[in-house]
Amino acid sequence: MTGRVNDFTLKIATVNGTGSASANSLLMKAIFRMGVPVMGKNYFPSNIQGLPTWYEIRVTDPGHLTRSGEVNFMVALNAETFAKDHAEVTPGGYLLYDSTWPRTRELDRDDIHVIGVPLARMVNHHFVDARTRILMKNVAFVGALAALLDLDLDVIEQLLTETFGARKAELVKANMEAVKLGYDDVREHYDCPLPMHVRRADMTAGHVIVDGNTTAALGAMLAGATVGAWYPLTPSTSVMDAFKGFCEKYRRTADGEREYVLLQAEDELAAGGMVMGAGWMGARAFTATSGPGISLMNEFLSFGYYTEIPGVVFDIQRVGPSTGMPTRTQQSDLMECAYAGHGDTRHLCLYPADPAEAFHFSMRAFDLAEHFQTPVFLVSDLDIGMNEWMVPELQWDPRYRPDRGKVLGRDDLERLSGPFRRYMDPDNDGVPFRTLPGVHPAGAFFTRGSGHSKHGTYTEDAAEYQEVMDRLRRKFETAREHVPAPLIEYAGKAFSADGRRPQPVKYGMLTVGSGDSAVREARQNMKAGGTEIDYCRVRAFPFSDDVQRFIDEHDTVFVVEQNRDAQLKSMLLCELEVDADKLVSVLHYNGLPIASMDVEAAVLDHFRKAKAS
Amino acid sequence: MSFMKKPQVHHAELPVNGLGYTVRDYEGGMSTLCAGCGHDSITAALIQACWGLDIEPYRVAKMSGIGCSSKTPAYFLREAHGINALHGRMPSIATGANAANGELHFLGVSGDGDSLSIGFGQFAHAIRRNVNMLYLIENNGVYGLTKGQFSASADIGSTTKRGEANEQPPIDPVMTAISLGCTFVARGFSGDKEQLVPLIQAGLRHRGFAMIDIISPCVAFNDHEGSTKSYAHTREYFHPAIHADFIPPREEIRAEYEKGRAMPVELHDGSTIVLRKIDVDHDPTDRAGAIAYLERHREAREIVTGLLYLEEEGSDLHANNRTVPRSLVDIGMHENAEAILEEFQAGCR
Ligand SMILES: Cc1ncc(C[n+]2csc(CCOP(=O)(O)OP(=O)(O)O)c2C)c(N)n1
Ligand code: SF4
Ligand SMILES: [Mg+2]
Numbered sequence: 032m033t034g035r036v037n038d039f040t041l042k043i044a045t046v047n048g049t050g051s052a053s054a055n056s057l058l059m060k061a062i063f064r065m066g067v068p069v070m071g072k073n074y075f076p077s078n079i080q081g082l083p084t085w086y087e088i089r090v091t092d093p094g095h096l097t098r099s100g101e102v103n104f105m106v107a108l109n110a111e112t113f114a115k116d117h118a119e120v121t122p123g124g125y126l127l128y129d130s131t132w133p134r135t136r137e138l139d140r141d142d143i144h145v146i147g148v149p150l151a152r153m154v155n156h157h158f159v160d161a162r163t164r165i166l167m168k169n170v171a172f173v174g175a176l177a178a179l180l181d182l183d184l185d186v187i188e189q190l191l192t193e194t195f196g197a198r199k200a201e202l203v204k205a206n207m208e209a210v211k212l213g214y215d216d217v218r219e220h221y222d223c224p225l226p227m228h229v230r231r232a233d234m235t236a237g238h239v240i241v242d243g244n245t246t247a248a249l250g251a252m253l254a255g256a257t258v259g260a261w262y263p264l265t266p267s268t269s270v271m272d273a274f275k276g277f278c279e280k281y282r283r284t285a286d287g288e289r290e291y292v293l294l295q296a297e298d299e300l301a302a303g304g305m306v307m308g309a310g311w312m313g314a315r316a317f318t319a320t321s322g323p324g325i326s327l328m329n330e331f332l333s334f335g336y337y338t339e340i341p342g343v344v345f346d347i348q349r350v351g352p353s354t355g356m357p358t359r360t361q362q363s364d365l366m367e368c369a370y371a372g373h374g375d376t377r378h379l380c381l382y383p384a385d386p387a388e389a390f391h392f393s394m395r396a397f398d399l400a401e402h403f404q405t406p407v408f409l410v411s412d413l414d415i416g417m418n419e420w421m422v423p424e425l426q427w428d429p430r431y432r433p434d435r436g437k438v439l440g441r442d443d444l445e446r447l448s449g450p451f452r453r454y455m456d457p458d459n460d461g462v463p464f465r466t467l468p469g470v471h472p473a474g475a476f477f478t479r480g481s482g483h484s485k486h487g488t489y490t491e492d493a494a495e496y497q498e499v500m501d502r503l504r505r506k507f508e509t510a511r512e513h514v515p516a517p518l519i520e521y522a523g524k525a526f527s528a529d530g531r532r533p534q535p536v537k538y539g540m541l542t543v544g545s546g547d548s549a550v551r552e553a554r555q556n557m558k559a560g561g562t563e564i565d566y567c568r569v570r571a572f573p574f575s576d577d578v579q580r581f582i583d584e585h586d587t588v589f590v591v592e593q594n595r596d597a598q599l600k601s602m603l604l605c606e607l608e609v610d611a612d613k614l615v616s617v618l619h620y621n622g623l624p625i626a627s628m629d630v631e632a633a634v635l636d637h638f639r640k641a642k643a644s
Numbered sequence: 645m646s647f648m649k650k651p652q653v654h655h656a657e658l659p660v661n662g663l664g665y666t667v668r669d670y671e672g673g674m675s676t677l678c679a680g681c682g683h684d685s686i687t688a689a690l691i692q693a694c695w696g697l698d699i700e701p702y703r704v705a706k707m708s709g710i711g712c713s714s715k716t717p718a719y720f721l722r723e724a725h726g727i728n729a730l731h732g733r734m735p736s737i738a739t740g741a742n743a744a745n746g747e748l749h750f751l752g753v754s755g756d757g758d759s760l761s762i763g764f765g766q767f768a769h770a771i772r773r774n775v776n777m778l779y780l781i782e783n784n785g786v787y788g789l790t791k792g793q794f795s796a797s798a799d800i801g802s803t804t805k806r807g808e809a810n811e812q813p814p815i816d817p818v819m820t821a822i823s824l825g826c827t828f829v830a831r832g833f834s835g836d837k838e839q840l841v842p843l844i845q846a847g848l849r850h851r852g853f854a855m856i857d858i859i860s861p862c863v864a865f866n867d868h869e870g871s872t873k874s875y876a877h878t879r880e881y882f883h884p885a886i887h888a889d890f891i892p893p894r895e896e897i898r899a900e901y902e903k904g905r906a907m908p909v910e911l912h913d914g915s916t917i918v919l920r921k922i923d924v925d926h927d928p929t930d931r932a933g934a935i936a937y938l939e940r941h942r943e944a945r946e947i948v949t950g951l952l953y954l955e956e957e958g959s960d961l962h963a964n965n966r967t968v969p970r971s972l973v974d975i976g977m978h979e980n981a982e983a984i985l986e987e988f989q990a991g992c993r
Contacts, residue, residue, distance in 0.1 A: 063993075064993075238993075239989045239992035239993055240992050240993070241989075241992050249984075249985070249988060252978070253978055253981045253984065253985070254976075255976025255977045255978075256976060257744065257972035257973075257975065257976045258740060258743045258744050258972065260739075260740060260743075277984075277988075281978060281984055284968060287966060288966050288967065288968040288969075289965055289966055289967050289968065290967075290968050290972065290975055290976070291967075291972065291976075292743040292744075292961075292962075292965050292967055292972065293965075294739060294740070294743060294773075296736070296769070297765055297766065297768075297769040298765065300733070300736070300766075301733075301735075301736040301739075301765070301766055301769065302736075303736070304729065304730075304733045304735075304736025304737050304739075304740060304766070305736050305737075305739050305740030305743065306740060307729075307736075307737060307740060308727075308729075308736065308737035308738060308739060308740025308741035308742075308743075308744070309740035309741060309743055309744040310740075311725075311727055311737070311740075311741055312705070312740070312741040312744035312745045312973060313744065313745070313973040313974075314743075314744035314745070314972050314973045314976075315976055316740060316744065330730055330733070331730065331733070334729075334730055338727075424989055425985055425989060427981055427982040427985045429982065431981075433976075433977060466725070467725075467973065468705045468724075468725035468741070468745070468748060469702065469703055469705065469725070469745060469747065469748045469971075470702075471702060472701065472702040472723035474702075474725070475702060475722065475723045475724055475725050475726075476725065476726075477717070477718055477725075477726040477727070477728065478725070478726065478727040478728065479727070479728040480728065480729075480730060481728065489718070
C-alpha cells in the first residue's frame with residue numbers, strides 16, 4: 032500500500048480559525064493543477080474559532096471522487112484530537128505531526144510511519160508577529176507535504192500569486208518562505224518523495240473545481256432570477272452570498288442600478304412569503320435554506336401548491352433533527368421537501384449529485400416552477416453545496432430559452448371574451464393559464480389559499496373543491512415525465528429480449544443525490560470481486576416510470592441513502608407499486624459524506640447473511 | 645397605458661373622474677360581512693379614494709392576510725389582481741411582490757389580529773424595509789372571523805359580550821409604527837369617511853410604508869357597552885388632532901387656512917397634503933413630540949386621529965436597493981451567459 036502513487040487519502044487535522052482552510056484548498060488545487068483527479072471534503076465545526084476541524088483530500092487517478100473510508104496519510108496538528116487521528120491511519124500509512132512537542136508516548140503504533148516536523152519551532156524562529164506565526168504554521172506543513180508527496184513548488188507559488196494578486200507580492204514571498212521551511216526540513220530528514228506520492232498526469236483538463244452552492248447561485252442568476260429572499264442558515268448561506276456576488280458583477284447597469292433585489296428576511300417564513308409574492312407578480316424568485324428553514328416555510332409551501340404560484344427553494348440539507356449538526360451533511364429532508372405543508376400537498380423535487388448538476392438543475396428548477404406554476408425544490412446537501420468538487424466544465428446550452436409557462440399577456444387578454452378563469456385545464460395536462468398583476472384589467476382574479484373553484488372564485492362547494500384538487504393531481508402526473516429522468520446503468524453487456532436495453536442482472540442499487548460517487552466506486556470494487564449490480568440514480572420527484580421498471584426488473588434493489596429512516600425507500604414504497612421485500616436499505620447518517628466502503632460493506636454483509644439463512 | 649372599457653351602463657348622474665370612470669368602476673364583489681360591520685365602510689372609503697385619485701384599477705396590487713377584514717379586497721377594485729395571503733403573512737407577500745415590480749400601487753388590508761399578533765414580526769419588518777405601500781389595519785379589538793376572542797389591540801378593562809374584562813395592555817399600532825420608523829402613520833375611524841378618504845389618498849401617494857390604523861367596530865362581537873372599540877365609545881372619545889386635505893398635483897390650494905394651523909407638505913409626485921391642525925399642540929413632523937402627544941392623550945383615554953406622523957424624505961425599499969426604475973418581471977435573462985459562465989470557470993481551474 033505504501034507504494035500507492037496518485038491513489039491515496041490524506042487527512043489534515045487542525046483547529047478551526049487558524050487559517051488552515053486556505054492551506055487545505057491550496058493543497059487540493061496544487062494536485063488538481065498537476066493533472067491528478069482529487070476530492071476534497073471539509074469537516075468543520077459549528078464554531079468560529081477553537082474547535083477541531085478536518086480536511087480530507089483523496090488523490091484518485093481512478094477518478095473516485097468520493098470518500099474511500101480509509102486514511103493513508105494523516106497530518107495531525109490538533110493536540111486535542113491527536114489520539115483519535117493517530118488511531119485512524121490505515122496500517123502501512125503515514126502520520127505527520129509537529130515535533131516541536133515530541134509525542135513519544137502517544138506514538139505507540141509500529142504499523143505506521145511517523146514523520147515529525149518541528150513546524151512551530153521553525154515558524155516561530157522565522158516569523159515575529161503572533162498571528163503570522165499561526166497562519167504560517169499551516170503553510171509550512173504544505174511545504175513539508177510538497178516534499179514528501181512530490182508536489183510541484185512552482186505550482187504552489189503560482190497558486191499563491193493568484194490568491195494574493197500581484198499587488199501583495201510580499202505576502203506571496205512570506206508564504207513561500209514558510210513553504211520552504213517545511214520543504215527543506217523534511218528533505219533533510221526523510222527520503223523524499225515517499226513511495227506514496229503524486230505524479231504529474233493529464234487527467235484534469237476540461238474540469239473545474241467548484242462548490243455546489245456557488246454553481247446553484249450562478250444557475251439562478253443565469254436562469255433569470257431577479258428576487259432572492261433568505262434568512263442566514265448554514266449550509267445554505269453561501270448560495271445567497273454567491274448570488275449577490277454574481278449579481279453585483281453582472282446585474283448592475285452602467286449607472287450602478289441593480290436589476291435584482293436580495294431580501295434578507297426576518298425569518299424563513301417571511302422569506303417563503305417574499306418568494307411567493309414575487310412569483311405571484313411574475314418574477315423568477317427563490318430562497319435558499321436548510322431543514323429548519325423548510326420547517327418554517329411549510330405554511331407557504333402549502334399555500335404555493337394550492338394557489339399555484341411558482342417559486343424555487345434550495346434546500347441545502349444538513350444533519351437534523353432540530354438544530355442537529357449544522358456543519359455536517361445528511362439527506363434527511365427528502366420527505367419533508369416532497370410533502371411539505373398541510374393538506375394534500377406534493378412538490379416537484381430535483382436531486383443533484385454534484386455541483387455541475389446543481390448548476391443545471393438550478394436552472395431547470397426555475398423553468399419547472401413556471402411551467403407547472405408551483406414551488407419547486409432543489410434538494411442539495413452540505414456535501415455538494417460547501418465542498419469543493421472536481422467536475423467536468425459547465426457547458427452553456429446556446430439554445431436555452433426560459434420556459435415562462437402558460438401566461439396570458441396583454442394581447443391575449445385584449446382578445447379574451449368573457450371573464451378570465453384561473454384554474455381551468457384547457458390543454459388536459461392539469462396546467463392552467465395564469466395572468467400577472469398590472470398587465471390588463473381583463474386578467475384580474477383573486478388568488479386565495481381558501482377553497483376555490485376552477486373559475487378562481489371562492490367556494491365551499493364539495494364538487495367544486497374536489498375538481499380543483501383532482502386537476503392538481505393531474506398536473507403532478509404530467510410533471511412525472513417532465514422532470515429529469517433517472518440515470519440507469521446496467522452492469523451486463525447482454526441485451527433484453529426486445530433489444531431495447533441491456534439485460535438486467537439480479538441485483539440493482541438505487542440512490543439519490545450525493546450518494547452517487549460512493550455507489551459508483553462500490554459497484555466497481557464489487558465487480559472486481561465478481562458481483563455485478565445494476566444502478567439507478569433517482570434525479571427527481573415525482574419518480575418516473577423508469578424507476579418503477581428498474582425496481583421491477585431486479586430481484587433485490589439496494590436503496591442507498593444518507594438518513595436513518597430510509598426516507599427514499601419509504602417514498603418509493605408510497606409512490607410506486609413495489610414489493611417491500613425487494614428493497615434493502617443501506618443507511619448512512621453519521622454526518623460524514625457516505626464512503627464507498629460503507630456501501631460495499633453493507634451490500635456484502637447482506638449477501639453473507641442471505642447465504643447463511 | 646389605458647384600455648378601452650367594456651361598455652357599461654353609466655348612471656347619468658354619477659360623476660366621472662379624470663379617466664372617465666365612475667365610482668362604480670372601482671367596486672368589487674358583494675360583501676359577505678355582517679350588516680353594519682365597520683370594514684364595509686372602509687371598503688367604501690377606499691373606493692372613493694381611488695376614484696378621486698384617478699388610479700387605474702388594474703395598476704393596483706391589492707392584498708390581505710386572513711380575517712373578516714382581510715376578505716375585503718374582494719369587495720373593491722374588481723379589475724385589480726388580489727391576493728389573500730396567509731394569516732399575518734401579507735407583509736412578506738407584499739414585500740416580495742413590490743420587490744418584483746415596484747411600478748404598481750400596493751394596497752394591503754389587515755386586521756388587528758392579523759397584524760398585531762400572528763403577523764407582528766412581518767408587520768414590523770415591512771415598516772423597517774419601508775415597502776412602498778398603503779397598509780390598513782381594520783382594528784376592531786377582536787378576532788372577528790374566529791368569533792370574538794380579544795385581540796392584542798383590546799384595551800385594559802374592555803369587556804367581551806359576556807362581561808369578561810381584558811387584562812393585558814394593548815399593542816397600539818400607531819405607537820408601534822412611529823417607534824419603528826414608519827414614515828406615514830395615521831389613525832382614522834370607519835365611521836368618519838370625511839376624515840378617512842383624504843388619509844387614504846395621502847397614504848396611497850406617499851412613497852414608503854403608509855400605515856393607517858382604522859377603528860372599525862365589529863357589530864357581531866365587540867359593539868356592546870363595555871367595549872372600547874364600539875361605535876358609541878369611539879365617537880365619544882374621538883379626538884381629531886389634525887385634518888389632512890389631499891390636493892392632487894397642479895391643483896391650487898383653494899381652501900382658506902387659519903394662519904399657523906395649516907402645514908402644506910409636498911409629496912414626491914407633486915401632490916400636496918395640507919395638514920390642518922385641529923390641536924395646535926401636535927406637530928406631525930416631530931417624532932418625539934408626536935409620541936409625547938399620543939402618550940398624553942392615551943392617559944385621557946382619547947382616541948387621537950388624523951395624520952399623526954409624516955416623513956416624506958425617507959427612502960423606500962427600492963431606493964435603498966438602488967433598483968432600476970422598472971419592473972423586474974421580464975429583465976432577468978443575460979445575453980452573454982456563455983461568457984459569464986466562462987469567466988467564472990476561468991477562476992476555478
Ligand atoms: C395559522 C392560522 N392560525 C389561525 C387562523 C384562524 N384565524 C383566522 S382569522 C383569525 C383572526 C382574525 O382577526 P383579525 O385579523 O383581527 O380580523 P377580523 O376578523 O377581526 O377582521 C384567526 C385567528 C388562521 N387562519 N391561520
Ligand atoms: S364578525 Fe365582526 S368583523 Fe366579522 S364581518 Fe361581522 S361585524 Fe365584521
Ligand atoms: Mg379584528
